[in-house]
Amino acid sequence: MMDDRAQCFGKARRVVVKVGSNVLTASQGLNVEVLHAISREIHELMAAGLEVILVSSGAMAAGMRRLQLPKRPVEIPQRQAVAAVGQAGLIMEYEKVFETFGTYRNVAQVLLTQEDLANRKRFLNARNTLNTLIAWKVLPIINENDTVAVEEIKFGDNDNLSAMITLLMDADLLINLTDMDGLFTKDPRTTDDAELIPEVQRITRKIEALAGDIPGALGTGGMGSKLRAAKKTMMAGIPMIIARGTRPYVLRDLFRGENLGTFFVPGAGRLRSRKCWIAFNLKPKGALLLDGGASSAVLCHGKSLLPGGIARVDGEFSMGDPVNIVGSDGSMIGVGLCNYASVDIRRIMGKKTVQIREILGYKPYDEVVHRDNLAITAEAETF
Ligand SMILES: Nc1ncnc2c1ncn2[C@@H]1O[C@H](COP(=O)(O)OP(=O)(O)O)[C@@H](O)[C@H]1O
Ligand SMILES: N[C@@H](CCC(=O)OP(=O)(O)O)C(=O)O
Numbered sequence: 001m002m003d004d005r006a007q008c009f010g011k012a013r014r015v016v017v018k019v020g021s022n023v024l025t026a027s028q029g030l031n032v033e034v035l036h037a038i039s040r041e042i043h044e045l046m047a048a049g050l051e052v053i054l055v056s057s058g059a060m061a062a063g064m065r066r067l068q069l070p071k072r073p074v075e076i077p078q079r080q081a082v083a084a085v086g087q088a089g090l091i092m093e094y095e096k097v098f099e100t101f102g103t104y105r106n107v108a109q110v111l112l113t114q115e116d117l118a119n120r121k122r123f124l125n126a127r128n129t130l131n132t133l134i135a136w137k138v139l140p141i142i143n144e145n146d147t148v149a150v151e152e153i154k155f156g157d158n159d160n161l162s163a164m165i166t167l168l169m170d171a172d173l174l175i176n177l178t179d180m181d182g183l184f185t186k187d188p189r190t191t192d193d194a195e196l197i198p199e200v201q202r203i204t205r206k207i208e209a210l211a212g213d214i215p216g217a218l219g220t221g222g223m224g225s226k227l228r229a230a231k232k233t234m235m236a237g238i239p240m241i242i243a244r245g246t247r248p249y250v251l252r253d254l255f256r257g258e259n260l261g262t263f264f265v266p267g268a269g270r271l272r273s274r275k276c277w278i279a280f281n282l283k284p285k286g287a288l289l290l291d292g293g294a295s296s297a298v299l300c301h302g303k304s305l306l307p308g309g310i311a312r313v314d315g316e317f318s319m320g321d322p323v324n325i326v327g328s329d330g331s332m333i334g335v336g337l338c339n340y341a342s343v344d345i346r347r348i349m350g351k352k353t354v355q356i357r358e359i360l361g362y363k364p365y366d367e368v369v370h371r372d373n374l375a376i377t378a379e380a381e382t383f
Helices: 002-011 032-047 059-066 076-099 114-118 120-135 158-168 205-210 222-235 250-255 273-281 292-301 342-348 353-360
Strands: 014-019 051-056 107-112 139-144 173-178 240-244 262-264 287-290 310-314 322-326 332-337 374-376
Touching: 002 262, 014 032, 014 158, 032 051, 032 076, 032 250, 051 120, 051 158, 059 076, 076 107, 076 139, 107 114, 107 120, 114 120, 114 158, 114 273, 120 139, 120 158, 120 273, 139 158, 158 173, 158 222, 158 273, 173 222, 173 250, 205 222, 222 240, 222 262, 222 273, 240 250, 273 332, 273 374, 287 292, 292 332, 292 374, 310 342, 342 353
Parallel strands: 014 051, 014 173, 051 139, 107 139, 173 240, 287 322
Antiparallel strands: 240 262, 287 310, 322 332, 332 374
16 A cells, blocks of 8 residues: 555654664775765755654775675674774764764764663663664764674674664654665575565565565675565564665655555554564563463454463572563463563462462562563464
8 A cells, every 4th residue: 555655654753763784885995885875865855854763784894895894794793893993984984974064964973782772771772872862863874882782682683773763763664775675575685586576565474474573684684684674663563664765865765656666554553662672672581381272362353461371480580580472382472571470480380360369478579570571572363
């Protein structure tokens, strides 16, 4: 439905633009021409009154070129050092180009790790800072803090980071600029007969199967990570579009209503901000496997999770910790904050609520996970 797309672009006031490494890199280093072209387009959107947040990759790629490395180092400290070198050059280039625009426009560097958004206080701090920059009409340029981010505290890729920023800032739209025209029926790098998919209503397993996780020469995550990002924004009721960042005037033409790229239609239901935070920002410490009845009660009828419906507890966690909620068929239902520690849940699982006090000697809650603390990420028709 093209109306959806036109409507989304028409009413967008706050937009996150993500630019991938493959777009920003040329054989001799940063692709300054493309970086300048996208910057000018962003400047023009801002001049027209839009609030723009830029998530820019390219630090690793720029660092590799600057240090004349033929390929990505394997060792983590070396990779982090390369990103540190590249990030400086990347931001300097944005600074330089934004200075040339008639009205002087400031840019700000914001480097984040997943941990910054998993802590509620830091999450709110990040949001306040970004809101202040936006109010000052400064362009925030965000990247993962590659220099300190190790596996456990990583967003992993900037597709994910840009989706998290879209949710954090309650943006109206996420534009993902990559080296392809959008999502194709097959990886266009490996086949000639791949066709562009103009619109995706739902990210089904079939759609997921189209996307490879192997990135381009300099990217991270490939098309698979873009689909995972789209899934998050769609769940929050926010559309995402994938388009080719090297296409001249790509942003202008998207806002003029040209039918470019692949448009991911936002879901009808909107996972509220706090539930998005539970679902996507927290790192689950364990898992609760439900029986068939509880799977359907939680997923299809919006019920809280009671001890009787829990069939297995995985991992060790404390009261208040986030855990994965897994259906009886092994598929993910969502993430919830537990009212009981894992040791206690193991003792009360499969039992009736009235037995909790008798077994544990205390009963602060009837529910193991209250529905207000349960973010459902699966679709109800699974069960
Ligand atoms: N079905 C598909 N449609 C389009 N691109 C795909 C598909 N499957 C895999 N890809 C690959 O994904 C790559 C883009 O991902 P990536 O290299 O991570 O880009 P970026 O640097 O923009 O994040 C493309 O170069 C393309 O080869
Ligand atoms: N933070 C890294 C980018 C990681 C990343 O996700 O890259 P890409 O897949 O090109 O968006 C960098 O600046 O090199």
